[in-house]
Amino acid sequence: MIFRRWRGLKFRNYPLVYKLIVTYILLTVVPMSLLVYVSYTQYARSVEEQIGEYMPKFLYQANADIEKHIQELTTLPEILFNSENILSILRRTSYEKRSDLNKDQYNMNSYLARTYTNGRNADVLGVFVVSNDRVFYSSKAGFKEPNWTQTIGEYAVPNRDPSGKSSILLPADVKLHFDTDTPYVFIRKPINDDDNRKSLGTMLIAVDLSFIDDIVRNFETNERADLWVMDPAGRIVYHTDRSLIGTVDREKNLYPVLNGSFRKSVEGEPAKLVSVNQETKIGWVLVHSIPLHDLTQRADLIRNVTIFVFIAIVIAASAIAVVISYNMTRPLKKLSGLMKTVEMGDLQVDLKVQSGDEVGTLARSFNSMIATIRELIHKNYQIEIRQKEAELYALQSQINPHFMYNTLETIGMAVEEGETEQVVDMVTLLGRMLRFSVSNQSKSVTIAEEVQHVRDYLTIQKFRFEERVHFEIVQVMTDKDLQSFFTPKFILQPIVENAIKYGLETRKALDIHIAVSEEFGAKSGKRDIVLRIRDNGPGIEPERLSELEQSLKKITFEGRDAHFGLNNVNSRIVMMHGTDYGLQLHSIVGKGTEVIIRIPKTRGEELPNADD
Missing domain, CATH: 3.30.565.10 (Histidine kinase-like ATPase, C-terminal domain)
Incomplete structure (x- = not known):
């Protein structure tokens, strides 16, 4: 009994209107839904892969530009050797009069202002020369510490460095703080007198890192993207969010790569695409982070609009399909009866259907066929x-x-x-x-x-x-x-x-x-x-x-x-x-x-x- 009931529910026994609706859903709605889903996921994945592939290249170029700029700034101490008056001041070890010290102090400070801080070098925040217990300086900003001259002297190179190499001191390495929020680092370089083979002192140049803004602005304009520079220990030297400068990126050691891209997922936060590049000489790490949904924002909009339009089309088309299916059954039954009449040899039939759909076309084709048959019977067409x-x-x-x-x-x-x-x-x-x-x-x-x-x-x-x-x-x-x-x-x-x-x-x-x-x-x-x-x-x-x-x-x-x-x-x-x-x-x-x-x-x- 159950088998007979199941056999009676076969699809071929359903009414034509149900067959058309089910067929429409299976052949249209389901494939289109899968197509929309697959297209969106593939597009989002391709965008992520492309950004993940090309962003490290941009970071590499940006890092190279930063390194090049820093290297150019490390050559600034060499300008001191162009002036014999400045060298004579640096070579002097003692003063008989306080006025002579003040005069050298004035001349040296004026020279530093003219040469380094008065517009020629926009990225120089301040320059300090420590020589024989003297501190010469010129700065665009002051320090928060009142006894900064004594503190700055502690960072002079104690002995003559034959190599004359410069080093970079981060704000966390120096117990001094400018009274400005501008990100900066110190370039420390010994001043060696090669003629007399002795050390004349140490120069510290405070470099304004705001020039990094111009470098990174060329390839990133998204306000939701973060970009920062940190040293090998994870201390943040520069960050698009100024409040994070000086903090430590504690997740640095967990980065799977230091030259490449990876997906970062944190519970409660949107997934991000992180791209990293580490500079080889200075060792700084440049990091770019952007939420994944920002990369696919346009695709999400298109997807939502497409889904809305798709649903509206499906509903409208389904309603139309139901109406048409029911309207199709009546003329088809009449057509079936007329075909039996024609089969019996009566060609004087006419199927009157006024609709313009496929059923109407079929009816007109049937009438045309009958008329053609009648005409062929009465006319002798030439076969050739x-x-x-x-x-x-x-x-x-x-x-x-x-x-x-x-x-x-x-x-x-x-x-x-x-x-x-x-x-x-x-x-x-x-x-x-x-x-x-x-x-x-x-x-x-x-x-x-x-x-x-x-x-x-x-x-x-x-x-x-x-x-x-x-x-x-x-x-x-x-x-x-x-x-x-x-x-x-x-x-x-x-x-x-x-x-x-x-x-x-x-x-x-x-x-x-x-x-x-x-x-x-x-x-x-x-x-x-x-x-x-x-x-x-x-x-x-x-x-x-x-x-x-x-x-x-x-x-x-x-x-x-x-x-x-x-x-x-x-x-x-x-x-x-x-x-x-x-x-x-x-x-x-x-x-x-x-x-x-x-x-x-x-x-x-x-x-x-x-x-x-």
């Missing part, structure tokens, strides 16, 4: 003509997939190269080409439309191959004639496709020249329209050219060989206008190929079965 029309339709219908493949391939390549503006232009051109392809079901279009179509196609190829493709379209005829006379649809594009395909295989640059003119036809004895497509490609071997000319003489199309486009275009022209028209080939190996398309001057009212 019907065969010709069917073959002509088949030839034209095979052009579209060939064209679509090449065009979409071109757009795909542009997307991969990240050329966003060009992609927009190409999609616009493709939209116009698609409208040309599907909006007009006639076999013929105006010459102006056909020329515009091939111009759009060549423009897309120009986007793809850039300087490798050049084209020129010359219209000898007037615009009025181009709008008045008609041509079989899709006769230029296949020729141009072949020219690009074979020309770019052997040429660095391909030139395509298209000319539209009016000429006298020897075969037709009339003024015909001639379209010439000339390229500077590799040309065609004489044997192959002979084979192609023989192939063009066949009206029917047999298979898709390498020159499908040539055969297709020629066969359609011959079928529509006779053997006086079609294609001619002229080619010279190594020089190029010229394809001549000759068609009659045909106006819209003269087209045979134009709307078929």
Whole structure:
């Protein structure tokens, strides 16, 4: 009993409306939901990976700039040796008069102000020279400690350092504090008198680290991002948050890398992407930290909007699907009954359905089919003509997939190269080409439309191959004639496709020249329209050219060989206008190929079965 009940609940036994709704959900809602989720996660991951890959490179450059600037500042003490008066002051060890000491003090302080702190070196906060128990100085800011001169003397180099190397003292290493919040460090360098082989003293330069702001501002403008510089022990020398300068980054020893990026997650805080670079000479560590959700902020906005729009579309589409499904069942039942009547041989039936949906189309197709059957019974169609029309339709219908493949391939390549503006232009051109392809079901279009179509196609190829493709379209005829006379649809594009395909295989640059003119036809004895497509490609071997000319003489199309486009275009022209028209080939190996398309001057009212 249970088995029978389960078998009665099979999906195939459900009403058609339920089948359509369930199928819609399975084939549309579920895949689209997965697509949105996968696209968002992949995008967020790629953004994180890209920032994690490139940010250490930026930090490396910033660290190098900081090191270079610090190294430049370490050379400032050398300026003292340019002045003999200053050297004589530094070499003096004692004074007989207090006034002499005051004079040297004044001269030395004035020299330090002129040379170091009065605008020439914007990053010098102060300069101090300790020599023979004397302290000379010039500073843009004062110290908080009243006895700072005594304290500053404690950081002089006690003995002569033969190497003369400079060292960096952090604010935490010096028991002095400027009365400003500007981040700074001291550069300490011994002053050695190489002529007398003795030490003249020590120079301490207070460096304003605000120059780091200008360096890091070049690659980081996000206010939520943090950037700081610390010494190997984790003491913060510089921080975008000034309140943290002087503190210690206790998590430094836990960093998995000192040159690279990693994800940092702390409970109760948003996850962050941390990038680190350690300078090799000074040993300073430059760290950049930014919340991950800031990196994907735009993606989050797009995701939320997409979800909202997606839900609205699903609800609206589901409601429409329910209404349509119920409306479909009634005419389908009626159609089923009429088909049984026709099966019995009664062709005098008519399915009256006024809707414009698929059911209405099916009803009209059914009525058209019955009318066609009745007409075929009463008329004797010539088999050759019907065969010709069917073959002509088949030839034209095979052009579209060939064209679509090449065009979409071109757009795909542009997307991969990240050329966003060009992609927009190409999609616009493709939209116009698609409208040309599907909006007009006639076999013929105006010459102006056909020329515009091939111009759009060549423009897309120009986007793809850039300087490798050049084209020129010359219209000898007037615009009025181009709008008045008609041509079989899709006769230029296949020729141009072949020219690009074979020309770019052997040429660095391909030139395509298209000319539209009016000429006298020897075969037709009339003024015909001639379209010439000339390229500077590799040309065609004489044997192959002979084979192609023989192939063009066949009206029917047999298979898709390498020159499908040539055969297709020629066969359609011959079928529509006779053997006086079609294609001619002229080619010279190594020089190029010229394809001549000759068609009659045909106006819209003269087209045979134009709307078929």
